[in-house]
Amino acid sequence: MCSCFEKEFKGLYEKDENGIYLIEKTHIKSMIKCLNERDGFHFLADITAIDYLEFTKPTPTRFAVIYILRDKEFKNVITLKSFIGKDEENLHVESICDIFFSANWAEREVWDQYGIKFLNHPNLKRVLNHKEFKGHPLRRDYPIKQRQACTQTDDLMDEMTSVLSKKGYNSHDDLMFLNLGPAHPASHGTIRNFVALDGETIVGAVSEIGYLHRGFEKSCENHTYNQIIPYTDRLNYCSAILNNTAFAHTVECMLNITIPERAQFIRVITGELYRIIDHLVCLAANLVDMGALTNYWYLYNPREVAYDLLSKLTGARLTNTYVRIGGVAHDLYDGFEEDLKSCIKAIEKGMGDTLSLIEHNKIFHDRTQNVGVVSAKKAINSGFTGPNLRASGVAYDLRKTDPYYFYNSLDFDIAIGSVGDVYDRMMVRFEEIRQSISIINQSMKMLPKGDIIVNDKAVALPKKQNVYNNIEGLMNQFKLIVDGVRVPHKEYYGAIEAGNGELGFFIISDGSGTPYKVKVRPPCFPAMSTLPSILEGGMIADSVVTLASLNIVAGELDR
Amino acid sequence: MAVGAEAIFGNSIVTTKLNSAISWARESSMWPYVFGTACCAIEFMSAASSKFDISRFGAEVVRFSPRQADLMVVAGTISHKQVPVLRKIYNQMTEPKWVISMGACACSGGFYDNYTTLQGIDSIIPVDVYVAGCPPRPEALLDALLQIQKLQKKEESIIKDRVNKNFKGQLDV
Structure with a gap:
């Protein structure tokens, strides 16, 4: 899998019990370069750090940085870990921005949240927290409730000036500066794009995020595994169950349990329904x-039909909290199949009506074709996943490359584009809706009878009948609620194909019912970091459709 | 038996107070500005679309400029980074203005009791109606709109500014 790396750096790394390569900090850059160039690990999934201050096992130093990479087939994952700096002055590592474009914002986030410096980083400033923030919130000694007021918004001129001077604009006299966001109808939430215009052409663009940073990762460190599931609902609020599943699936892999087949199929069916809704929005x-x-x-009205079905099934329209560690909360209700059928019918009709209006519409083609083009190479290097990457012509879909549940026995195609423009990104989504409908139809036929949650007292809550009628059941319930599901010592990265792409969770457990650390790899974070470079050179009106076509959802972007 | 103007002109006119007449006109033509940040904004979209149809209550003209709106709907979590933006936009709205705080996060921070989330927007701007839920169903938002209409009926004067000038938020020193 990584033969060149293992040959060249023999003796310079160690593999720990989790399969993570432990390396010296001085080798980080050369090793990643070797993995990228010679072993084909051309995709950087994520960079994060760990603060071991309160960890139950002794570690060489307090902080470690983590790099997660994927290979050419997008199947194999390699995780590198390096313990760094005994004291604050030595808390730095070499930046890998020049190898991976996606490392830029990832490293900024690590600096923001953990205070680890990246040497030679082009623009190491905070990304999620505001500029008046003091301290680094994901350090274990930062109190969770220590709030810091922000009195002013960053004018971003420091970044803009350096962007413009690189392009040869030393004077700003002929330019017009314009904020798109954070409260702007075209910003789809709370995203802020700051652009410099020459006429209607964007000559420089800078993005700022973090306006919806709501401390997901810190909250996770203070809740039990099942309590985190409602938080995951609100990551990408257009596809709650897919987020639930990504998290639960990762924890189940750590627990080494396989959930019942019926539960797997229910997750597939509801997940695909949510993929459709996500794309529709x-x-x-x-x-x-x-x-x-x-x-x-x-497109929006069929979604209401789907929400009626989901309210019947889960009790909520948007934030379902339907998945539990080990299975799902309730079984399908009587009449689910008929409701699902009418729901799919409504979706097909809405999609057909829309396509009949736009498919051969010249205005639509002019607005979308060759606008916001991202080449395959750039998309991979920037960490694109999901429909955005597939639109650029890369057939990467975790449901195919690393199938989970029963995706390998389901018959479906991966839709890919050829240009990587707005048109491709939209049409890939339309096709994926069709494929998801087919997956749902096949899964309903294959749906087996049986349990919907594992039969394991350490994981699943007992039946209410037992809780009310015998002491053992009551104790079981009490222990699971108070202590949570105990997950053995492990450091693990798990991912599934969510609506927007690879949604990964890097979880560290210390044997208790609360995770020691949870890091989300949101699929739209790398896409957002690439947006300014896509916008530059384009027209201001195109920036709006380009942003929308990347499907940036602030909830998972800012966490 | 009618007296005064009504006695002369019969049923062709109605006498009323100017306050009531203007409030009556206002209540069915609220122009909302949606400060949508998170999940609640998606439910606002549902409230505005065909099934729930906010236009039944006269509030479908969603403005994207605060200067053209008189009803601010804060839908979603407000982080501390967002606070100066929220306050600025609120101040840009002209009198008379009303504020709906939609959802648990806007009302109280919700279950995000942590370092980055503002614990309720009423520490920054005055709020008229709070909507519970995470996120609230569209019907709950429509109910809040009806509450605003009720408030308008109670309003004493259309000449006076309705926002309490003595209100001091966290950022107003």
Whole structure:
């Protein structure tokens, strides 16, 4: 899997019990370079850090940095870990921005959250927290409730000046500066794009995020595994169950349990339904951005039908909290199949109506084709995943490359684009809706009878009948609620294909019912970091459709 | 038996107070500005679309400029980074203005009791109606709109500013 790396650096690394390569900090850059160039690990999934201050096992130093990479087939994952700096002055590592574009914001986040410096980073400033923030919130000694007021918004001129001077603009006299966001109809939430305009052409762009940073990762460190599931709902609030599943799946891998087949299929069915909803919202909003409001109603109204079905099934429209560690919360209700059928019918109709309006529409083509183009190479180097990467022509889908549940026995295609423009990104999503419908139909046929949650007292809550009628059940319930599901010592990265792409969770457990650390790899974070470079050179009106086509959801972007 | 103007002109006119007449006109034509940040904004979209149809209550003209709006709907979590933006936009709205705090996060921080989340927008701007839920169903938002309409009926004068000038938020020193 990484033969060149193992040959060249023989003796310079150690593999720990979790399969993570422990390396010296001085070798980080050369090792990643070797993995990238010679072993084909051309995709950087994530960079994060760990603060071992309160860990139950002794570690060489307090902090460690983690790099997670994927290989050419997008199947194998390699995780590198390096313990760094005994004291504050030595808390730095070499930046790998020049190897991976996606490392830029990832390293900024580590600096922001943990205070680890990256040497030779082009722009090491905070990314999630505001500029008046003092300290680094994900350090274990930062109190969770220590709030810091922000009195002013960053004007971003420091970044803009350096962007413009690189392009040869030493004077700003002929330029117009414009903020798109954070409260702007085109910002789809709370994203801020700050652009410098020459006429209607964008000559420089800078993005700022973090306006919806709500401390997901810190909250996780203070809740039990099952309590985290409601938090995951609110990451990408357009596809709650997919987030639930990504988290639960990672924890189940750490527990080394396989959930019952029925539960797997239910997760597939509800997950694919959510993938459809996610795409519908993205497409509807994207079309509104180019003035095609009628399509919005065509695409949005089927979603209401789906929400009726989900409320019946889970009790909530948007934030379902349907998945539990070890399975799902309740079984499908009587009449689910008929409801699902009418739901799919509504979706197909909405999609058909929309496509009949736009498929051969010249205005639509002019607005979307060759706009916001991302090449395959750039997309991979920037950490794109999901429909955005597939639109650039890279057939990477975790459901195919590393199948989980029963995806390898389901018959479906991966839709890919050829240019990587807004048009491709939208059409890939339309095709994926069709494929998801097919997956749902196949899964409903294959759906077996049986349990919906594992039969394991250490993981699943006992039946209410037992809780009310015997002491053993009551104790079981009490222990699981108070202590949580105990996950053995492990450091693990797990990911599934969510609506937006690879949604990964890097979890560290210390044997208790609360995770020691949870790091999310949100699929739209790398896409957002690439946006300014896509916008530059384009028109201001195109920036709006380009942003919408990447489907940036602030909840998972800022966490 | 009618007296005064009504006695002369019959049923062709109605006498009322200017306050009531203007409030009556206002209540069915609220122009909302949606300060949507998170999940609640998605539910606002549902409230505005065909099934729940906020236009039944006259509030479908969603403005994207605070200067053209008189109802601010804060839908979603407000982080400390967002606070100066929220305050600035609120101040840009002209009188008379109303504020709906939609969802647990905007009302109280919700279950994000941590270093980055503002624990309720009423520590920054005055709020008229709070909507519970995480996120609230669209019907709950419609109910809040009806509450705002009720408030308008109670309003004493249309000449006076309705926002308490003595309100001091966290950022108003």
